[in-house]
Amino acid sequence: MSATTVTGTSGEDRSDYTRDESRAIRRRSLRLLGSLVSPLTWQLVLAGAVLIVSTALRVAGPALIAYGINNALPAVVERTDWMPTIGVVAVFLSAGVGGAALIGWYVVVAARLTQAVMLDLRKRIFLHTQRLSLEFHESYTSGRIISRQTSDLDTIKELLDGGLNELVSGILYGVFTLIALLLLDWQSGVILLVMGLPLYLLMRWFYTRSQRVYRESRVISAQVIVKFVETMTGIRAVKAFRKERRNDDEFGALAADYREVNMRSIRLFGTFEPGLMAVAAVSVALVLLWGGLRVVDSSLLIGTLLAAVLYVRNFFAPLQEVAFFLNSYQSATAALEKVSGVLEEEPTVPDPVTPVDLWTSRGHIRFDGVRFGYNAATTILPDFTLDIPAGQTIALVGTTGAGKSTLAKLVSRFYDPTEGSVTLDDIDLRRLHPKDLRRAIVMVTQEAYLFSGTVADNIALGKPDATMDEIRAAARAVGADTFIEALPDGYDTDVNKRGGRVSAGQRQLISFARAFLADPAVLILDEATASLDMPSERMIQDALQTLLADRTAIIIAHRLSTVAIADRVLVMEHGRIIEDDTPAELIAGDGKFAQLHAAWRESLV
Known part of the structure; x- marks a missing residue:
């Protein structure tokens, strides 16, 4: 396999890695993530089941609206029969209330999962860094250790708290919405599938461009923390050698680099979000145009067209949350790589496998x-x-x-x-x-x-x-x-x-x-x-x-x-x-x- 160099910064504060090294780092991070969530399997299953049911109930809304317009409303107009309308309204309200209640339950379950993972990870880092040999601590600066335990863990927590929930619920909601649209009106579903191509290209472009930016952001953030901690720890030497002005310049340069990389990420997102809105607008327009033509020749009911438009609009709505997830994901991936790198360190002075006891020592x-x-x-x-x-x-x-x-x-x-x-x-x-x-x-x-x-x-x-x-x-x-x-x-x-x-x-x-x-x-x-x-x-x-x-x-x-x-x-x-x-x-x-x-x-x- 070729060792083509890829750009980006790793968990160990490097800016260049071979492709094989990058894959090894990703595997290392996934192993860590797997070890964190494996004890929580049943809680994950419960959270998944609650999310699936709540998403299905939320997706049912436009279909119920279509049934009400196509069937219940004519029954009222033609036969003054209010029972279908009452039934649709009752089911619609039940689905809305049930979906909201399940979402609330899911939020609680997901929060417990996040806190359990973060507690485990925080304790692992502390216990492991204590166990590592003196050689590690003499070469790994205190600022970097503090960054692992603070800003990197906070970034991972933000991802688990919000970003991951948004990704999973957004994907489920999109898949269920597409299935419901294909069942309701397959032609509108095909239009949405065709528009999935420019959507995929846009998402892929954003992902690849933002990958390096967000990893650089984590590296520079760690450098800012390291500089601050080292300056405050060595404040006596700073004062003694009048190093304040030089420290100001060095810290100012790091802070400026941090601002610049954050501005680059903002510009990326500023391009991505309007692009997403444009794809959504074109998709809705095409469905509305094609559906309107079919309503005119009586091959499509007006309620079905309204539901199709709602489904297309709803399909794109969670994609903004997915984009926010990509934002958090890049930072959290870099943070997880750094944390997993520390946890993969082995003591250079390992404990003996079969230790010998010495209850009383003479001191020879x-x-x-x-x-x-x-x-x-x-x-x-x-x-x-x-x-x-x-x-x-x-x-x-x-x-x-x-x-x-x-x-x-x-x-x-x-x-x-x-x-x-x-x-x-x-x-x-x-x-x-x-x-x-x-x-x-x-x-x-x-x-x-x-x-x-x-x-x-x-x-x-x-x-x-x-x-x-x-x-x-x-x-x-x-x-x-x-x-x-x-x-x-x-x-x-x-x-x-x-x-x-x-x-x-x-x-x-x-x-x-x-x-x-x-x-x-x-x-x-x-x-x-x-x-x-x-x-x-x-x-x-x-x-x-x-x-x-x-x-x-x-x-x-x-x-x-x-x-x-x-x-x-x-x-x-x-x-x-x-x-x-x-x-x-x-x-x-x-x-x-x-x-x-x-x-x-x-x-x-």
Whole structure:
């Protein structure tokens, strides 16, 4: 099959896809849609049955009018017999009321279906993105994730709420109307079928032209969201580097592109709708002309002609709703492609198929012939072997890019080695049960992230079932209890977004209390004191002594004051260990660490 390039933008924010790739994406989206609706089969059957019956009742109206004019009205005029007229009026009213009631029922059933699908989809995205590995989140921007969960889901919801209902009811209404017209007057039905050709060409033209426009609209919409989120998230850097004017220009350009693509879609619809009205007008005129000629020569009754005209007009009426559906469909298709793309992502660090339990960990870490790189082009750890006995505190020192944080990420199993193995108590981390891994190994980072909620909630993150006494004990152990008690509501104080109510040093103490309460066998401190000033660092030194006691610890630090508490210092360079000894021995020597320590002492002076 040829791989002819088609235009358009995909769910992954690309503007060109081969035909085979486009088909694969459509199949992926259909699989997702099928998995969402398959649990709702009986509700779909009920909605379909209600819609069919209600549509049949609505379509019966013109036929009843024709019968009334052709038969009931002459009976009144010729024989003063009102019974046929009363019967037609009663049936007409019953059909109208019954159809309206069933439509109301259908709207309720369809709304329940939509809400069930959206609930399932929203939960899937949230749960799946949490399950994905760190590699995905480091490459997939937060703005794009937010766009998947907000604007893309809203677009899909709009389609299910209105567009899909309009499409299904419009198609059913059109088919039933055509059948009724053919049964009532086949010649008028043939005219309508012939006019179906220009109608098809018009619909096809609109569909193909709008496909690229609406997909581009979703892509540019996501770019606008990404730009906004990144700017607001990094507002400190924006202010520090006076980036406001440049951001204004960049955001203005994106907003202008978004306006332009929306204007293109409006112009398309502005051409399509008058074209549809023209085809409808010509169809009605032809039926009226041909029917009028037959009424003149008495081969067609006037009531039948009136019903035929009503049927032709009714046939075109829902097509505008179908066009609105095409409008929503293009956007929703692009949104569904993006969502299905995220849900198709597989974790690069998968859970083991047959996990090994480790109820109690000693904390013995070993790297055995590990090779690792974040991509095929670069290798961070070329051939790394290291043994960390249980209970030992090691410090990793080296220049930026030496591989220190990479080593920590491998121990935490945020990534898996390309070759070799990382073991905990002689069990490969790839085989270890995830719950045991997360309980045994905890990392405290420089950011010290606090979630919305109380101070107590944030400390209990590592042990959700902790009692208030345990939370207070953990805070006291690391020296955080004093400042927490001084907060407006103590442990019940809401820290606000990202811990805005507490200082950087206090946030770090809370994160230490969180780690202490989790009581891991292995604790990793990745630049945990890098953002602190000297007084705050001194305040945290005592907390570190408590935190690191009786557990294996890996400290990554540029500040050598933190390194002093380690049992062993490893100096790394280009993914290899070039020095390995106690802090005192390395300082007394003339190696890399001694040079770094001397430079650090001079900086203090």
